[in-house]
Amino acid sequence: xxxxxxxxxxxxxxxxxxxxxxxxxxxxxxxxxxxxxxxxxxxxxxxxxxxxxxxxxxxxxxxxxxxxxxxxxxxxxxxxxxxxxxxxxxxxxxxxxxxxxxxxxxxxxxxxxxxxxxxxxxxxxxxxxxxxxxxxxxxxxxxxxxxxxxxxxxxxxxxxxxxxxxxxxxxxxxxxxxxxxxxxxxxxxxxxxxxxxxxxxxxxxxxxxxxxxxxxxxxxxxx
Ligand code: AMP
Numbered sequence: 001x002x003x004x005x006x007x008x009x010x011x012x013x014x015x016x017x018x019x020x021x022x023x024x025x026x027x028x029x030x031x032x033x034x035x036x037x038x039x040x041x042x043x044x045x046x047x048x049x050x051x052x053x054x055x056x057x058x059x060x061x062x063x064x065x066x067x068x069x070x071x072x073x074x075x076x077x078x079x080x081x082x083x084x085x086x087x088x089x090x091x092x093x094x095x096x097x098x099x100x101x102x103x104x105x106x107x108x109x110x111x112x113x114x115x116x117x118x119x120x121x122x123x124x125x126x127x128x129x130x131x132x133x134x135x136x137x138x139x140x141x142x143x144x145x146x147x148x149x150x151x152x153x154x155x156x157x158x159x160x161x162x163x164x165x166x167x168x169x170x171x172x173x174x175x176x177x178x179x180x181x182x183x184x185x186x187x188x189x190x191x192x193x194x195x196x197x198x199x200x201x202x203x204x205x206x207x208x209x210x211x212x213x214x215x216x217x218x219x220x221x222x223x
Pocket of ligand 1: 033035052053056058064088089092
């Protein structure tokens, strides 16, 4: 099963994906996480990606597509994958379709999350993430704070803020989303595999609620 998480930054893609991963037993693969790992390790790819990420711009398609193509070869994702943050351009979506077709697979479901823009900014600047790469639990200082300040409830590791989670970079990340990624909504609408959901405190619906809805939708529709 191939599931894609689509949505602007801060809509809760990672949160929904991490819950679905446990419910469905298939791995979550976040291109953002892969880039951050390379940046931390100081690899050539990391140095290149950082130039784009630090400005809130997308990493070029050829680099990102190659990365995902290689990841799709690995044994742990042969039964299924939740792609979190890929594709982000029409070119990436087309290439993904080609890669999957060669494997006799297709995109089964696209979970498209939307959140009002002012909520997105508030959410991103108050986001904190567990620094333990095996855990990576996401907290929000307002909506979902840790029990002890700066410490992960689950594993006790230090919580950190992503470098690109600041007001200036968020604005350019939102621009990248509206210009380059939002056309994917229509792309997948045409394919007929789009599931859209509003994630917002105004309707009392957060990522964990949407994850429950998506899991039910998958079951009810035999996806
Ligand atoms: P994320 O963790 O998904 O918010 O991604 C963090 C950053 O990594 C983004 O702002 C982009 O700069 C880069 N990135 C992640 N996924 C992609 C992608 N599919 N295409 C291009 N750049 C990406």
